Amino acid sequence: MLASASPARLRTLRSAGIEPDVVVSGVDESIVDATTPQELCVTLARLKAEAVVARLRDDGARLRADAARRGEQILVLGCDSVLEFEGQVLGKPVDADDATRRWRRMRGASGVLHTGHCVVDADTGKRAEATASTIVHFGNVSDSEIAAYVRTGEPLRVAGAFTIDGLGGWFVEAIEGDAGTVIGLSLPLLRRLLLELGTSPTELWPDPLPSGE
DSSP states (O other), X not given: OBOOOOHHHHHHHHHTTOOOOBOOOOOOGGGOOOSSHHHHHHHHHHHHHHHHHHHHHHHOXXXXXXXXHTTOOOEEXXXXXXXXXXXXXXXXXXXXXXXXXXXXXXXXXXEEEEEEEEEEETTTXXXXXXXXXXXXXXXXXXXXXXXXXXXXXXGGGSGGGOOSSSGGGGGEEEEESOHHHHHTOOHHHHHHHHHHTTOOGGGGSOSSOOOOO
16 A cells, blocks of 8 residues: 555556555645654655554454455555755755756756655554665756746656656756665665565565566
């Protein structure tokens, strides 16, 4: 179960053989005060996952019973991303002007994209969590390119005001680390967290897997 409205995270899981139910947590991200970007994003990931688990405990008796009959765990994944840039922690821009100012600062420079992951077993409450971090090198983008990008609205919807799997990919020169971290979900890290909870990702694949034809 994915505790996120992010289309990119949903696409990542689907392409990796997992078709999750999506339940948006509704967590107010402004309530968290953390000392480091890593702590901030993993705390938000935990709050999102645990908010959905609490909702399942209140309203999801039938869902849990069905899963128990099939011998399945109900696992809830929460994620959150922030960009660390020049000593600041940047989430989604407030508005188009904010996105424009950010890009004028970021062009030709580098930042670190952190994505917190938290997986909670809805039945036992056991959780596994960690943060993945990837260095991002931004291109030396012109003012006109920034204006055109901001007009698309994409930078307003994502942490750090950029993507690498969408229009923003034109403006990222290179990354150092897992691309999935920047997209919003690191599959290698998620695999390790699932194993901590006694599940391999291969156990979550459908049977049979789609042929891709």
